[in-house]
Amino acid sequence: MTERIDHTLRGRWTPEAGHLPPHALKWLRQRIGLTGATTAARPPAVPASALDDDARAALNDVVGPGFVRVDRDSRLGRAGGLSYVDLLRHRGEGALAVPDAVVLPGTPEQVVDVLRACAEHDVAVVPFGGGTSVVGGVEALRGDKAAVVALDLGRLDRLVDVDPVSRLAVLQAGVTAPRADRLLAAHGLTTGHVPQSYERATIGGFAATRSAGQASSGYGRFEDLVQGVRLATPAGEWRLGGAPASAAGPDLKQLVVGSEGVLGVITEVALRVRPRPAVERYEGFAVDGWERGQRVVRALAQDGVLADVTRLSDVDETGVTLALAGGWKTTALKAYLRARGVGRPCLLVLGWHGRDRAEVARKRRDTLRGHRLVSLGTPLGEAWRHGRFNGPRQRDALMDVGACVETLETAAHWAALDELRDAVRGALLDALGDCVVMCHISHAYETGASLYFTAIAARDAADPVGQWQVAKAAASEAIAGLGTISHHHAVGADHAPYLEAEVGALGLDVLAAAKGVLDPTGVLNPGKLIAGGPARPGVASTGDR
Amino acid sequence: MTERIDHTLRGRWTPEAGHLPPHALKWLRQRIGLTGATTAARPPAVPASALDDDARAALNDVVGPGFVRVDRDSRLGRAGGLSYVDLLRHRGEGALAVPDAVVLPGTPEQVVDVLRACAEHDVAVVPFGGGTSVVGGVEALRGDKAAVVALDLGRLDRLVDVDPVSRLAVLQAGVTAPRADRLLAAHGLTTGHVPQSYERATIGGFAATRSAGQASSGYGRFEDLVQGVRLATPAGEWRLGGAPASAAGPDLKQLVVGSEGVLGVITEVALRVRPRPAVERYEGFAVDGWERGQRVVRALAQDGVLADVTRLSDVDETGVTLALAGGWKTTALKAYLRARGVGRPCLLVLGWHGRDRAEVARKRRDTLRGHRLVSLGTPLGEAWRHGRFNGPRQRDALMDVGACVETLETAAHWAALDELRDAVRGALLDALGDCVVMCHISHAYETGASLYFTAIAARDAADPVGQWQVAKAAASEAIAGLGTISHHHAVGADHAPYLEAEVGALGLDVLAAAKGVLDPTGVLNPGKLIAGGPARPGVASTGDR
Known part of the structure; x- marks a missing residue:
């Protein structure tokens, strides 16, 4: 962990590749026909900066010399987020939108002045924090403006x-x-x-x-x-x-x-x-089947005794976790579970935080009271905790061996959750053909829960961007009307066409009216959130590129 | 409890007067010089309905005959809310704004059509539910419209x-x-x-x-x-x-x-x-002094173990409760508390709900763990529960004997709570002179709490409305900048002048822009929420009348 983010890494999560052991690659070969063949990444094209001298001078006046950057590394480092498609673009697939400059204000007041300068000089502004959007939230779209800058907030670090x-x-x-x-x-x-x-x-x-x-x-x-x-x-x-x-x-x-x-x-x-909790305890449990697992999580949420971390994997995700982890003694584990009535194991990771062991023990007791869960022990819980930020690294590693791999998520009320899960799974399986689709609940509420999907297929070398966009559109269509288009990834450019289905035409109009007050010339993050989509002509859809 | 509200009662809470025992009146005589002299209520003036025939016919077309009412009782029954000033107006003090008609739609679709008819016919609409607003939220203000109707939602009861x-x-x-x-x-x-x-x-x-x-x-x-x-x-x-x-x-x-x-x-x-909870337990506790009481409630909130009902009265409110209740053996109680180190008793009412006794006991244990509170037993808690809806009845009774009596409330973060309480108390004491000002916390959060004030003074017979409006304005000025202008009473007409201090000019502009989309002709509840006040000329302030 560094104090400042190294944005030159855009295109991968960290310099270190994720860990993909040989048996995992073998399993993926058998399961989805992954060849392991890699396409050499091509450096993305970076056009000349369209920021004119007047605009650049005005921005320089606000933030001071050295804080308006037009060099290739700075611009490329803030070009898009970290979705699978973003990463493909950084590997030379499809067109990458690159900001014309990076502006680094040093104070909240400077941010206002930067925005005013941009409004005056017809420059679109993409606010940029960690750059981790996976929904096109930080794509350097200029809309109808002459140029677009990434507004990097890294200096506001107090x-x-x-x-x-x-x-x-x-x-x-x-x-x-x-x-x-x-x-x-x-x-x-x-x-x-x-x-x-x-x-x-x-x-x-x-x-x-x-x-x-x-x-x-x-x-x-x-x-x-x-x-x-x-x-x-x-x-x-x-x-x-x-x-x-x-x-x-x-x-x-x-x-x-x-x-x-x-x-x-x-x-x-x-x-x-x-x-800060002084004690954290993570523990793995096995539940027999998704239906029962979901009932358990629902009961915990509705009884107000959810663990601080509560995460239920479906049978497929549990199976892949077992298969990919490999180091686990899978066969022995399966026998152990079968002996305890768990024939279709769903992994449930629970984590409790507390000021001391006694509080954690009390919270654990409250959670587990009345549920006969088969504990798999704290090592499994700790393994999850240890690897919980590794998803992006594993995705890097999978991409390196030719996989199409991406996640998407939604949420719905409990009564609608199964229909939603079936619909999204079905859409992804239909669109991607030979693939693995996994699902988990990672956020539970009294009235419902989130669903988080991971899909892995062999990459279509001819049109890798299109391959995923078709699958993602199918999944998004399946979500519309059953759940929310996003539980925690946000709207960005990718989900904008689906927002009207969720908040109505009046909702979009109200948001546009608020924008009219706060951003009358429309410099702020064009093409995102309320950009609409096919149903709202006149606004460029991201699918155009 | 009736299925439908009897709106002819406007001007008091229920037909039965509240209970005000002789010793309470005696105490109030001594404490604030309440004379007990009553002014005979005059019936409020009801002007002829300004709703023209076309508008009435259009509304009749939407809701059907019998559901557009212009009789005196119907109109008077939806004239304003239930603030002290509203009640004074119904007793003939000051001008009462009376709607020109009452419209009773039967379906959500009819409500849309009513609103469209009103927009077409230049008629303002005041949505009306229980009519319990104490901040002028249902005042029949017409703004710049030709007439105003109360939109009574009583038929939407499914x-x-x-x-x-x-x-x-x-x-x-x-x-x-x-x-x-x-x-x-x-x-x-x-x-x-x-x-x-x-x-x-x-x-x-x-x-x-x-x-x-x-x-x-x-x-x-x-x-x-x-x-x-x-x-x-x-x-x-x-x-x-x-x-x-x-x-x-x-x-x-x-x-x-x-x-x-x-x-x-x-x-x-x-x-x-x-x-539905099968078991409820309410219990009174005494804490020594407001500061310690507040620390206890803060600890409960921040430790996540608040009782379902948590209510801390300050020393004054506790004293008045004891004095007015009278039936309690006050002297014996005080001795009992002093023996337990509670010299400045603050009453803390806690209530737990649960599916069974065991759950309630468990929750009670979690709340009380680590706090040495002096229990006053469940009878005191049950007495609070029994009387918890009686505030408005007591106000009726107090008004009947010549009192100026009203409540107001705010909230702030814990670190600001004492300053806020002192400021509001001071403002009320200054403005009302001889008076009782009581305060309690009834809603606590991890980051702060609400403060609820009750003020009782002898009514100024010459200008009863002005007497309270001056005090309320002083309290509101004291709140601005320290807390929110309302924790749960809302803005209405009365607090509208203070909203800008809370949400900024941009906040008002954003709300106005949203209104521009949803209510372009401005028929909906004029003079409320975003009506502004002295700082926003051109909008009639309620203080004008």
Whole structure:
């Protein structure tokens, strides 16, 4: 973990390749016909910067020399996010949208001035934190503007204020999750927000996209943590928050949270924080079949005794985990489980945090009371914890051996969850043919849960981008009407065509009206969130490229 | 409890006067110089209806004959809410705004058509549920329109759908809280939403005003319960919700919740519901001093072990409770408490709900662990429960003997709570002179709590309305900048001048832009929420009358 993110890594998660042992590759060969053949990556094309001298001078005036960058590495390092398609583009497949410059403001006030300069000079602005969007949220789209800059918030990296009595911390938007936890650790506090993007993602990005961490059951979704926001807009600064709860009209914070850089740029966030847990315990359990596993998780959520981390894999994901892990004594384990009535094992990872062992033991007892779960022990839980940020590295490694591999997610009320899961699975299986589709619940609520899908197929060398886009469109169509188009990845450019199905034409119009107030010339993150899609002609769809 | 609210009672809570024993009156005489002299109530003036024949015919066409009412009782029964000033107006003090007609739509679709007819005929619309607003939320203000109608939602009284698996219920807006609980009881469920206005208030009103019930610690604020809304607007219907959580852009539900009839009329709400508790236990405790009481409640909130009902009275409120209750053996109690180190008793009422005695006992143990609280036993807790809806009746009785009596509330983060309490208390004491000011915390959160004030003074017979408006303005000024202008009473007309201090000029502009989309001709609830005040000329302030 570094204090600043190394954006030259765009195109992979970290310099180290993920671990893909030989038996895993062998299994994937048998299962989905993965050849292991790799296509040599071609460097993506980087056009000359379209930022004109006047605009560049104006931006320089705001942020100071050295903080408007037009070199290739800086621009390429903020070109798009980290979706499978983004990574393909960085490997030379399809057209990559590259920002014309990178602007690095040093203060919240400078962010306002940057936005005003951009509005004046017809320059689109893509706010850029950790750059971990997997839905095209940071694609360098210029819309109808003359140029587009990435607004890198990396210099806004301060802990502004801590109020231990009220358990509040004000953090600047560019603070990465690990840095936030280090800064807060000095006060014995933590955000408790641990998404898979943890190592790179930023506080501002979490707020802008309604992130949900792996410990959301214990700590809440990120929007639950947000007690206040400071938003820079071309129309000026907008500050919201200041009370723990309020009936002073609609909760406008919840309009800013999730606004994905379209209504403004979040520069500071006041967060509810918690004492750092002194003890954490992660434990694996086996449940017999998805239906029973889902019932258990639902009961825990509805009884208010969810573990802080609660994660249920379906039979397929459990099987792949066993197969890929390999090191596990799979056959012995299966016999052990069969002997305990678990013929179709679903892995349930539970994790409890507490101030001491006694509290963790008490929470564990509350969770497990009344459920006969077969424990697989803490080593399995710890193995999950150890590897919980490795998904992106494994994806890098799988891409290196020719896989098409991507994730997508949704959520629905409990009664609709099975239909939603069947529909999305079916759509992915239909679209990708020979493939592995896995699913897990990682976020559970009293009224429903999230579903997180991972698909792995052999890459179509002729049209790798198109191969996934077809599958993703099929999955998104399947989701529309049954669940939300995103539980925690956000809308970005990729999901924008599906937002109207979720919030209605009036919803899009209300968002556009809010944008009209805050960003009247429309420089902020064009093509994202409310860009619409095929149903809203006149707005460029990302599928065009 | 009746199925339909009897609106002819406007001007008092129920036909029965509240109970005010002789010793209480004696105490108030000594304490604040209450004379007990009553001014005979004069019937308020009711002007002729300004609704023209065309408009009336158009409305009749939508809702059918008999459901557009212009008789005196119907109009007077929907004239304003139930604030102290509202009640004074109904007793003939100051000018009462009376709607020109009452419209009773029978379906959500009819509500849309009513709104369209009103937009066409230049008629303002005041959505009307239980009529329990204490902040001028249902004042029959016409703004710049030719007439104003009260849109009574009483006929929308159905339980539309129950999903016991997902613990969701869809209720129509006009369902009162007791009726909601009766309808849900058939399914073993409850909303758990129990504000003081319970007997009259409606589901739609709760959602429109971000209500918080007395058991909010256990069940959540009303906006936490709302999983979906159906909103009628002049621009058509807007439906939101459908997933337990989502990252599909800003949470537009939270723009509708708390919109107070200004953006649309809520016609249905999908609510998270809970199993009806089989066992409830209420218990009184004494804590030594406000500071320690506040620390205890903060610890409970931050440790996640709040009782479902948690209510801490300050020394003054505790003293008045003891004095007015009288029946208690006050002197003996004080000696008992002093012997236990409680010299400045603050009453802490805790209530736990559970499926059985064991669960309630477990929850009680979790709450009390580590806090040495002096129990006053369950009779005191049960006395609180028994009388918890009686505040409005007591106010009626106090008004009958010449008192100026009203409540107001706010919330702040823990670190700011003392300063806020001192400021509001000081403002009320300064403005009212000889008076009793009491305060309690009834809603606690990890980051802060609500403060609820009750003020009692002798009524200024010459200008009773002005007497309270001066005090209320002083309290509101004291709140601005330190806390929220309302924790659960909402904004209405009374707090509208203070909203800009809380959400900024951009916040008001964003709300106005949303209104521009949904209610382009501005027929919906003029003068409320975003009406602004002195700082926003051109909009009539309610202080003008």
